[in-house]
Amino acid sequence: MxxxxxxxxxxxxxxxxxxxxxxxxxxxxxxxxxxxxxxxxxxxxxxxxxxxxxxxxxxxxxxxxxxxxxxVPDRLPPDPSGPGHLVKARYTPLQATVLGADEQDSPHHELLRDADSLGGVPVVVADLHSALPPILAGLLAARPGARAVYVMPDGGALPAWFSMSIAHLKEAGALAASVTVGQAFGGDLEAVTVHTGLLAARLVLGADVIVLAQGPGNLGTGTKWGFSGVSAGEAINAAAVLDGRPVGSLRVSEGDLRERHLGVSHHSLTAYGRVALARAEIVVPELGGEFGARVAAAAAPLGDRHTLVPVGVEGLHEALRDAEKEWGVRLSTMGRRLDADLAYFLAAAAAGRHAAALIP
Structure with a gap:
């Protein structure tokens, strides 16, 4: 092993x-x-x-x-000091103790103890970690200065430190902070569950918009249910039960050679169409042409359960190019750069554009 x-x-x-x-x-x-x-x-x-x-x-x-x-066996680090009772990566050789925003020793415990509402804040949910930068690009192009917080569950990488995107986005001011939940760790705040992570993002960190997507390294088996992105559907449910405004970002690809991911990925169709029991606003990018029609047709069945929101993508290609240059973030998904799978990045940016319109 x-x-x-x-x-x-x-x-x-x-x-x-x-x-x-x-x-x-x-x-x-x-x-x-x-x-x-x-x-x-x-x-x-x-x-x-x-x-x-x-x-x-x-x-x-x-x-x-x-x-x-x-x-580093010949030069061990000093023992940690300070509060913290949440054990992440529990019962593995590298289990680590962190201070949870929701635990009793936290200065935020009183705020979160009975917290039960996000107050209608938009929560943009996506399958892959690579969607985070384009979602922020679409958001901030439409609403400069919006305060975005990223909530990272444990479906992909456990350490948030693995993500260079998080580091660059924070340094550039595009991302205000991150919260790691479940077994994930290393965020600006730690939380026990997706629910308290969302509440901490809103109530402690003051998010105008929350983005929730896996960390790097999602897992898929080529089966209907065997992929870590099912957590996107569960995140829709969590955002809705807490009075947030869930927004689903579709995983779209024109460059993926695997049929199950071409057009609208089966990950999105399963997570939003079967796992998500609460109603969400599913953003359908208006990509135009034959491929755009294919995406709209694939997304149409989701309208039985959710509200489909067509969003134009005019100007988003330029916004993505500018973001990549200004933020120092490499836009890449499954090894494909911006122009090799433009539809993927436009779909995520369209979800960010729609979330910007929902900020009061």
Missing amino acids: IRWRKGTVENVRREWPGAVELDVTIGGDGPHRALAYPALVGRPEPGDTVLLNTTALAMGLGTGGYAMVVA
């Missing part, structure tokens, strides 16, 4: 908040990319011996093809 190796740190490649990317040598096999989370293992330095989990590296995973640093 786990491939264990020892390695030696050769140099630091780059770093971003919460993560350090390294070059390590493993035996006589030459250099490999490795990733360390200093909050968990301390900060590795050149010359350090590191204990590695090389499972993802051996599998050649795209977004997660790193050797992961498990420990």
